[in-house]
Amino acid sequence: MTALTVLLFLARLPAAGASMVLTLHVVVSLGRGYGQAGLVGAAVTIGMALGSPYLGRVVDRWGLRPMLVLATVGETAFWLAVRHLPYQALLPVAFLGGLVALPVMSVGRQAIAAAAPPDLRRAGYSVDSVASELTWVVSPVVAVVAATRLTPAVATTLLGFAVLVSGSALLWLNPKVRPDSAEPAGSGGVALRTWLTPRLLAVYVIAGGAVFVLSGVDVSLVASLRGSGQLDWTGVAVALTAVASALGGIAYGALRRAPGQLRLMVLLSALIIPAGAFFGGQWWVLALALVPGCAVCAPTVAATGEAVSSLAPPSASGVAAGMQSSAFTTGAALGSPVVGFVLDHTNPGWGFAAAGVGGLLFAVVAWVLARAHRTPAERPGDRVATGASTS
Known part of the structure; x- marks a missing residue:
């Protein structure tokens, strides 16, 4: 390993x-x-x-x-x-x-x-x-x-x-x-419609939403530091946020009972929304303001990977993982231009808010999909305490 x-x-x-x-x-x-x-x-x-x-x-x-x-x-x-x-x-x-x-x-x-x-x-x-x-x-x-x-x-x-x-x-x-227990490659796969459930679609939406937020944060960070004449510090600021995400991932991996990915997605988005308001012209202040939100990044991404492996059958693991990669790619492709449009018409601080609000919209879509999948017996509120849970 x-x-x-x-x-x-x-x-x-x-x-x-x-x-x-x-x-x-x-x-x-x-x-x-x-x-x-x-x-x-x-x-x-x-x-x-x-x-x-x-x-x-x-x-x-x-x-x-x-x-x-x-x-x-x-x-x-x-x-x-x-x-x-x-x-x-x-x-x-x-x-x-x-x-x-x-x-x-x-x-x-x-x-x-x-x-x-x-x-x-x-x-x-x-x-x-x-x-x-x-x-x-x-x-x-x-x-x-x-x-x-x-x-x-x-x-x-x-x-x-x-x-x-x-x-x-x-x-x-x-x-x-x-x-080892799975059927060997080429033995015949499971039909897509049998495992691509609303619950798994919700996981893909969360995966795309997480990367949407991160892509928007990157664009907003560059715009903020460029506007304050501190563009040379962009690499250091990005490194600090990456370290925060890595530490969050380590902490998440050590948990025996972790929060569901939907809650992580909401937390990630909510912590990013106000980050721009703390920027007082110093790059390190903005980097520190981004640390709490970025610390939830790696856990959110890890939770979606855990959920995909739990919800997709082993014989379709390649397609399922590929669709998750497509979700990541789509989130990145949407995040930069959407937040970039906001930055072109407002000030850099609103870029972080746009990234966070966009993430919350992804979370709402995932919540709707997850509820559509639940049976009447599951709707009172019980959930499985695993990474496959969307709540």
Whole structure:
């Protein structure tokens, strides 16, 4: 399990720095604007959202290794081709690159569900969330250094080789992605309609909502520090919030009886809403104001992973994990432009409020879906005290 955790951390590094490298390549190497760079990023995002469930289906039908070969070859080819493409060709190719992007997060969640017994899955998903947070502390910094000290075009090539190494390492390790008691890959799956219940849809809504909030926080943080002339401190502020999230994940993993993911989602959103009001022009004050909300981030994400593994059958774990990745991607794709629109028409403090209110709206939708799933016997208020509970 330790080797798997370390490998998943290293394999996530290329993905965490990809957006930064691609943006700098479009702006610096191709001489385009940030809006056009955003379109390329959106093309990748849409491709990932659509491709993740299908890559998961490949795992369910044929096993992990065929999917890893497909994704590793496909994404490596994309990054090696980027520097040679004009902007007009980059847009459609970026979409194709997103379709076959190496789904490290999905593989990690499936491996944890297969390796950890049910009573230890919360701790496993918490460790995974903490490792994910740490990649966002390290990778963007490395990406910027590579793109500025060398060139963005060279950085895209290096990123391609990093993906190749990551995918090859996962191929070599070949972690188990379904329990021993589950049917082997290719033995016939369960129909989607039998397990994609309103309760599981509520989990996906919460997953997307959590990333919506975090994406909005990132945009608002940059806008706030840029407006106060402290943009150079953005990396430090982001690192502090990531550490807070990691510590929250560790604490959540140690709990024997954890709160439901819906409550975590509401708490995350509610704590983010007033954060901008505490910004008095000093970056560290804003970072400290964000710490309570960000501390709930990793627990919320971990709770959704635990719920997906509990609610989806092992024979469909690949598709289920892929759909969760699509939910994360969709939340990120919505958070930045929605909160960005608010920032364009108000002051930066309202961006945090918009992110939090948006998260509460996601929570309301999840609550409605969860109630629609309950039987009359369940509605008085009893709930299972596991990560699969949405309340």
